[in-house]
Amino acid sequence: MKLGSHKIISGNARVVRNVNRSVILNIIRDMEPVSRVQIAKLTGLNKSTVSSIVAALVADELIYEEESRHGNVGRNPISLRLKLGKHFVGAVNIDSARTILGIADIDGSFRDTISIATKCDEPERFVANCVTELSRLSDRLRVEHLEGIGVSVAGIVEPGSAKVTIAPNLGWEGFDIGKVLHERCGSDCVIHVDNDSKASALAELWFGKHGRTYSNFVFLSIGRGIGAGIVVEGKLLTGHYHASGEFGHITLFDGGNLCSCGNRGCWEEYASDRATIARYANLKHLNEAASRQISIQDVVDSALAGDEVSREVFAETGRFLGLGIANVIKAIDPEAIIIGGKITQVWHIIHQKMIEVVHQRTLFGKQKDVTIFPTSLPLRPELQGAAALVIKDLFSDYKIIL
Amino acid sequence: MKLGSHKIISGNARVVRNVNRSVILNIIRDMEPVSRVQIAKLTGLNKSTVSSIVAALVADELIYEEESRHGNVGRNPISLRLKLGKHFVGAVNIDSARTILGIADIDGSFRDTISIATKCDEPERFVANCVTELSRLSDRLRVEHLEGIGVSVAGIVEPGSAKVTIAPNLGWEGFDIGKVLHERCGSDCVIHVDNDSKASALAELWFGKHGRTYSNFVFLSIGRGIGAGIVVEGKLLTGHYHASGEFGHITLFDGGNLCSCGNRGCWEEYASDRATIARYANLKHLNEAASRQISIQDVVDSALAGDEVSREVFAETGRFLGLGIANVIKAIDPEAIIIGGKITQVWHIIHQKMIEVVHQRTLFGKQKDVTIFPTSLPLRPELQGAAALVIKDLFSDYKIIL
DNA sequence: TTAATAGTTGGTTGCTTTAACCAACTTATT
DNA sequence: AATAAGTTGGTTAAAGCAACCAACTATTAA
Numbered sequence: 001m002k003l004g005s006h007k008i009i010s011g012n013a014r015v016v017r018n019v020n021r022s023v024i025l026n027i028i029r030d031m032e033p034v035s036r037v038q039i040a041k042l043t044g045l046n047k048s049t050v051s052s053i054v055a056a057l058v059a060d061e062l063i064y065e066e067e068s069r070h071g072n073v074g075r076n077p078i079s080l081r082l083k084l085g086k087h088f089v090g091a092v093n094i095d096s097a098r099t100i101l102g103i104a105d106i107d108g109s110f111r112d113t114i115s116i117a118t119k120c121d122e123p124e125r126f127v128a129n130c131v132t133e134l135s136r137l138s139d140r141l142r143v144e145h146l147e148g149i150g151v152s153v154a155g156i157v158e159p160g161s162a163k164v165t166i167a168p169n170l171g172w173e174g175f176d177i178g179k180v181l182h183e184r185c186g187s188d189c190v191i192h193v194d195n196d197s198k199a200s201a202l203a204e205l206w207f208g209k210h211g212r213t214y215s216n217f218v219f220l221s222i223g224r225g226i227g228a229g230i231v232v233e234g235k236l237l238t239g240h241y242h243a244s245g246e247f248g249h250i251t252l253f254d255g256g257n258l259c260s261c262g263n264r265g266c267w268e269e270y271a272s273d274r275a276t277i278a279r280y281a282n283l284k285h286l287n288e289a290a291s292r293q294i295s296i297q298d299v300v301d302s303a304l305a306g307d308e309v310s311r312e313v314f315a316e317t318g319r320f321l322g323l324g325i326a327n328v329i330k331a332i333d334p335e336a337i338i339i340g341g342k343i344t345q346v347w348h349i350i351h352q353k354m355i356e357v358v359h360q361r362t363l364f365g366k367q368k369d370v371t372i373f374p375t376s377l378p379l380r381p382e383l384q385g386a387a388a389l390v391i392k393d394l395f396s397d398y399k400i401i402l
Numbered sequence: 403m404k405l406g407s408h409k410i411i412s413g414n415a416r417v418v419r420n421v422n423r424s425v426i427l428n429i430i431r432d433m434e435p436v437s438r439v440q441i442a443k444l445t446g447l448n449k450s451t452v453s454s455i456v457a458a459l460v461a462d463e464l465i466y467e468e469e470s471r472h473g474n475v476g477r478n479p480i481s482l483r484l485k486l487g488k489h490f491v492g493a494v495n496i497d498s499a500r501t502i503l504g505i506a507d508i509d510g511s512f513r514d515t516i517s518i519a520t521k522c523d524e525p526e527r528f529v530a531n532c533v534t535e536l537s538r539l540s541d542r543l544r545v546e547h548l549e550g551i552g553v554s555v556a557g558i559v560e561p562g563s564a565k566v567t568i569a570p571n572l573g574w575e576g577f578d579i580g581k582v583l584h585e586r587c588g589s590d591c592v593i594h595v596d597n598d599s600k601a602s603a604l605a606e607l608w609f610g611k612h613g614r615t616y617s618n619f620v621f622l623s624i625g626r627g628i629g630a631g632i633v634v635e636g637k638l639l640t641g642h643y644h645a646s647g648e649f650g651h652i653t654l655f656d657g658g659n660l661c662s663c664g665n666r667g668c669w670e671e672y673a674s675d676r677a678t679i680a681r682y683a684n685l686k687h688l689n690e691a692a693s694r695q696i697s698i699q700d701v702v703d704s705a706l707a708g709d710e711v712s713r714e715v716f717a718e719t720g721r722f723l724g725l726g727i728a729n730v731i732k733a734i735d736p737e738a739i740i741i742g743g744k745i746t747q748v749w750h751i752i753h754q755k756m757i758e759v760v761h762q763r764t765l766f767g768k769q770k771d772v773t774i775f776p777t778s779l780p781l782r783p784e785l786q787g788a789a790a791l792v793i794k795d796l797f798s799d800y801k802i803i804l
Numbered sequence: 805t806t807a808a809t810a811g812t813t814g815g816t817t818g819c820t821t822t823a824a825c826c827a828a829c830t831t832a833t834t
Numbered sequence: 835a836a837t838a839a840g841t842t843g844g845t846t847a848a849a850g851c852a853a854c855c856a857a858c859t860a861t862t863a864a
Contacts, residue, residue, distance in 0.1 A: 009802040010425050010445040011418035012824050013847040019413040019802065020849085027410075037814055043412040046850050051815065074813025075857035216642040232639060235803075239735025240618040246732040249765055251725070254655050261765055323653070330648040331733040333641025363651055363663055400411040400421065401637075401801045414849050415822040422824085439839055448825050453840065476838025477832040808863080816855075822848090830841070 015398070017053075020045060022398040024053050028063055028080050029107075029395065030212060035068075035077030054080060061086045062106070062394075082107055087394065090134045090149040091386035093196060094118060096169040096224065099126075100380060101134050103141055104387035106394060108207035110379060111141050120170045124180050131184040148190030149181060150389035152199035152382045154227075156243050162193045165242065168260065169224060192389035197221040197245065198236055199385025200375075201229025204338055205236075206388045209376040214336045218245070218328050221381070222341030225268045226324070230332055247328055248272070252320070267327075271320035273342060280313045296342045303346050311349050318350030322357025329362050329370055337372040340381045344374035419455075421800040422447060426455050428797060430465055430482050431509075432614060437470075437479030456482060463488045464508070464796075484509055489796065492536045492551040493788035495598060496520060498571040498626065501528075502782060503536050505543055506789035508796060510609035512781060513543050522572045526582050533586040550592030551583060552791035554601035554784045556629075558645050564595045567644065570662065571626060594791035599623040599647065600638055601787025602777075603631025606740050607638075608790045611778035616738045620647070620730055623783070624743030627670045628726070632734055649730055650674070654722070669729075673722040675744060682715045698744045705748050713751050720752030724759025731764050731772055739774040742783045746776035 009015070020043070027039055036054055040047045057063045061083050068079040084105045091110075093100045095118065102113035114137060119126040131149075138146060155167020162178020164170075181191045194202075201219035205211035215234040221227040228245030230237040237244050248268040249261050256265025269275055273296040280299045281291030303310035325337055343350060355372065362370070375381055411417070422445070429441055442452045459465045463485055470481040486507045493512075495502045497520065504515035516539060521528040533551075540548060557569020564580020566572075583593045596604075603621035607613035617636040623629040630647030632639040639646050650670040651663050658667025671677055675698040682701045683693030705712035727739055745752060757774065764772070777783055 008425060008429075008445050009804065010447045010824095011413070011421040011802060012447075013418075013849090014824095015802060016413035016415075016418055017848065023410060023412050035814070043410050045412045045414075047815065048817080048851085049849055052848085069858090070813090071859090072813075073811070073859040075815075077814060232634070237634060237639075237734075240737040241735055243765070244733070244735035246735070246765060250652075250729050250732050251654070251763070252656065254725075263763055323656075327652050327729075328733075330651050331646070331730075332639075333643055333646035333648070335642040361653070361665055363645070363648060396804075399803045400413060400417060401803050402411065402798075412849095415824085416849095419823065437839070449840065450826080450842080451824055454823080471833090472838090473834090474838075475834040475836070477830095477840075479839060806864085808861100810859105810861075812857100812859080814856080814858095817853085819851085819853100821850075823846105824848105825846075826844085828842085828844105831839080833838080834836085 018396065019398045019400055020049065021053050021056065022396050024050065025057060025062060025395055028057075029082055032081045033066060033068060033079030035079060037077065039080075084109075087147050088138070088143045088145070089387050089390040089394075090138070090146045091383050091390075092130050092134070092149065092151045093199075093380060093382040093386050094130075094151065094153045094170065095196070095382070096120070096154060099130065100383050101130060101137060102383055102387070103134075103138050103143055103146070104384070104391070106391050108203065108384050108387055108391065110383075110387075111143070112137060113379075113383065118170070120172070123170075123172055123175050123177070127177055127180045128184055131181065146189075147394055148192065148390035149185065150199070150386035150391075151177065151181070151191070151193045152196040152386040152389070153177070153193060154196045154224075154382075156241075157193050157195045158242050159192065159194045159238070162191055164193070190390060190393065192393065194385075194389055195227070195229075195242070196382040196385065197227030198229040198238070199389060200227075200340055200381035201231050201338075201385070202236055202388040202392065203377055203381045203384035204229075204340075204375055205231055205234065206392065207377060207384055208338070208381075210336065210338055210373070214334075214338075216334050217336040217338055218332055218334045219338045219340060219375070219381070220247070220325070220328070222271065222321070222339060222343050223273055225272050225274075228328070230334075232332075247324060247331075250324065250327055252323055267320070267324040271317055271324055275320070276313055276317045276343070279316060280310060283309050283313060300342055300345050303349060311346075314343070314346050314349045315353050317343065318353035319357050321350065322354040323361065325354065325372065326358050326361035329358065334370065337370060338375050339372065340375040340377070347374050417800070420798060421802055422451065423455050423458065424798050424800045426452065427459060427464060430459075431484055431797065434483045435468060435470060435481035437481060439479060441482075486511075489549050490540070490545045490547070491789050491792040491796075492540065492548045493785050493792075494532050494536065494551065494553045495601075495782060495784040495788050496532075496553065496555045496572070497598070497784070498522070498556060501532060502785050503532060503539060504785055504789070505536075505540050505545055505548070506786070506793070508793050510605065510786050510789055510793065512785075512789075513545070514539060515781075515785065520572070522574070525572075525574055525577050525579070529579055529582045530586050533583065548591075549796055550594065550792035551587065552601070552788035552793075553579065553583070553593070553595045554598040554788040554791070555579070555595065556598050556626075556784075558643075559595050559597045560644050561594065561596045561640070564593055566595075592792060592795065594795065596787075596791055597629070597631075597644070598784040598787065599629030600631040600640070601791060602629075602742055602783035603633050603740075603787070604638055604790040604794065605779055605783045605786035606631075606742075606777055607633055607636065608794065609779060609786055610740070610783075612738065612740055612775070616736075618736050619738040619740055620734055620736045621740045621742060621777070621783070622649075622727070622730070624673065624723070624741060624745050625675055627674050627676075630730070632736075634734075649726060649733075652726065652729055654725055669722070669726040673719055673726055677722070678715055678719045678745070681718060682712060685711050685715060702744055702747050705751060713748075716745070716748050716751045717755050719745065720755035721759055723752065724756040725763065727756065727774065728760050728763035731760065736772065739772060740777050741774065742777040742779070749776050 066079040156165040164175040219229040226248035253265035257269040259266035468481040558567040621631040628650035655667035659671040661668035
């Protein structure tokens with residue numbers, strides 16, 4: 001155990017209560033509907049303890065009771081469920097082109113979202129404007145109080161101080177986004193800022209189908225670049241400078257294509273959407289002007305329409321993805337790899353080649369079976385992740401670790 | 403928080419006591435000498451609570467009181483210190499050529515060690531023999547009771563079931579080492595088995611100078627191959643199949659040298675001791691028979707004696723190390739990289755080139771300053787790590803995580 | 805067919821236990 | 835006298851425990 005650097009958490013009755021409250025709340029979230037007795041069995045807590053904590057959760061309107069019948073002998077259990085429609089959070093995802101804002105319930109479902117153009121050149125004013133849009137949106141939805149605002153940014157973020165360390169695609173560096181937000185929302189407003197890929201991983205963990213099955217996975221976000229969120233034992237791996245999971249800049253080919261990071265042969269240069277588009281443009285013999293007009297969705301659409309060249313291009317993307325994923329597996333040894341991005345629409349095309357390469361490049365028996373699949377999230381994971389940043393805190397997931 | 407998969411730890415008075423006991427014990431370990439009041443201030447616990455727990459620790463003979471004077475006004479504090487010479491653990495490090503055994507105190511210092519040849523072809527008998535040697539050693543040292551036995555193995559290990567999944571260099575696969583150990587030591591004997599690089603990381607964390615400073619680091623073990631132990635927030639990152647940190651097999655050069663793992667261009671093939679020896683043999687125009695006789699220590703000695711070729715060879719190793727370390731940094735974003743192995747003897751030769759490459763290949767400002775240094779452990783980290791596996795448990799490092 | 809009753813599961817109540825907290829106290833020192 | 839270190843004895847929060855009530859099904863006897 002390391003000391004000194006951070007806070008030392010010692011135990012007392014209140015901490016115990018918080019831990020147990022958190023454990024119970026998360027069980028309800030994870031397995032609803034569930035009865036008190038079931039919870040007692042799962043946690044090892046006494047029935048009476050569970051009852052007492054459940055009563056508090058009902059009073060806080062985080063859960064509610066529901067009649068139920070099981071048909072077996074004995075009294076029917078009272079089902080406990082998450083209460084929706086009571087607590088809301090604001091979520092903002094800032095990407096280079098567009099920024100999406102929304103109001104989400106505590107199950108990660110969105111009441112509504114809007115999309116605005118990102119104004120990178122005036123960060124303070126732009127972020128202030130985001131707050132205005134959010135409050136307008138919540139007014140429209142008759143949500144009079146937000147538990148907090150979560151922001152995911154396409155760049156490296158220091159969540160503690162709520163500063164954007166560096167966001168090359170936005171042109172931001174050392175931008176104190178937390179300060180602007182607090183100025184607009186009041187200093188007591190709960191604000192959480194983090195990197196978009198990390199937020200996506202969190203979204204998968206909290207709201208995804210897979211996050212409930214796996215607690216050790218890597219979320220790969222394929223877009224302009226390649227970002228990753230690493231989840232280990234249900235916790236996000238932040239990295240000491242909040243820059244873990246920069247797999248996009250791991251070298252695949254020494255001396256290969258020049259990357260924006262200054263090095264050559266980075267994974268991004270071969271498997272990102274930009275790389276896919278470039279290969280497509282090249283094979284289609286498009287001139288530079290024309291190729292700049294192409295979006296990844298165009299290539300996807302073309303592939304889905306049956307165009308051989310596009311399919312070829314995506315198969316190649318699959319191969320490159322596989323090369324990088326093999327490295328991820330060797331480094332982290334996750335239980336699963338979850339992929340997000342537009343290219344998941346052509347999963348059936350990239351999948352085969354990707355698996356093949358991963359299988360060939362990984363080491364041992366079990367590890368070769370690492371499951372790789374597209375995200376199950378219906379919405380932009382980056383936005384849901386922004387919501388998760390705050391909701392996670394509402395559920396205050398305390399843990400006791402052995 | 404993820405559920406279902408493992409045990410759900412709920413809180414109660416006993417858990418709180420254990421947490422606080424662990425916190426206090428670790429503070430004493432980390433900062434001795436230290437007084438009760440100091441501990442109370444650090445933890446936020448009440449003085450009386452600290453006193454009560456300290457009394458229990460004294461009764462368990464894990465710590466002792468020592469008179470001290472601070473010269474200031476007021477009563478002098480009573481210094482608390484770890485008590486040595488009372489609790490011992492057995493440690494075994496099994497490597498392809500030789501196996502080292504030792505008896506260690508709870509501060510990780512060894513009473514004595516012995517070295518025997520590893521007999522890979524008869525694993526059961528060999529491990530049984532290790533136990534005999536250990537008990538002979540503890541008899542000689544008049545240690546009548548061992549708190550447990552820790553074993554570090556050059557291969558992938560499943561610590562839960564104490565099985566060696568696969569150890570290519572030993573030729574072991576699916577070997578139930580725990581069973582053999584329990585047969586020889588009794589089923590109630592505490593046994594911990596883990597991978598050698600992971601154990602080394604643990605040794606650095608628990609006994610190294612650096613482990614007290616850093617709680618986010620990667621320990622790179624350079625030997626026949628390259629292994630890694632990843633420490634995140636003071637905890638070892640195991641990986642889902644207990645195979646995290648296989649950076650040695652990350653591809654540096656696509657289509658490069660053939661590696662024993664079946665792939666090409668693995669980091670190991672360029673930066674491991676084997677690779678260094680091969681380059682040395684090549685430059686010295688040695689024939690195959692002669693080059694097989696060379697050990698890394700020979701090359702080290704030659705370099706230390708001022709041989710230009712050897713120095714050249716190590717500088718090149720440094721460059722290759724740098725290439726791989728840059729990848730490690732991008733993946734994990736640690737605060738420090740700690741390197742173990744024979745090559746640390748020529749640190750002054752490899753260091754320069756290594757840093758240069760890392761600096762060139764990593765991404766952003768702060769991250770470029772990741773400190774890289776050789777291990778501070780006086781003994782083989784793998785052996786101290788084996789001891790740490792058990793000692794860690796003695797200190798039962800419970801934590802409450804927010 | 806009905807009504808009494810045994811058995812079973814879910815949940816609550818009131819008392820006990822544990823261990824942290826608190827405030828007043830003793831001890832030792834300048 | 836002032837002050838810091840550590841102890842004591844009582845208080846409090848929360849979990850554990852055991853007995854109980856509640857609600858339901860299955861069985862059986864009139």
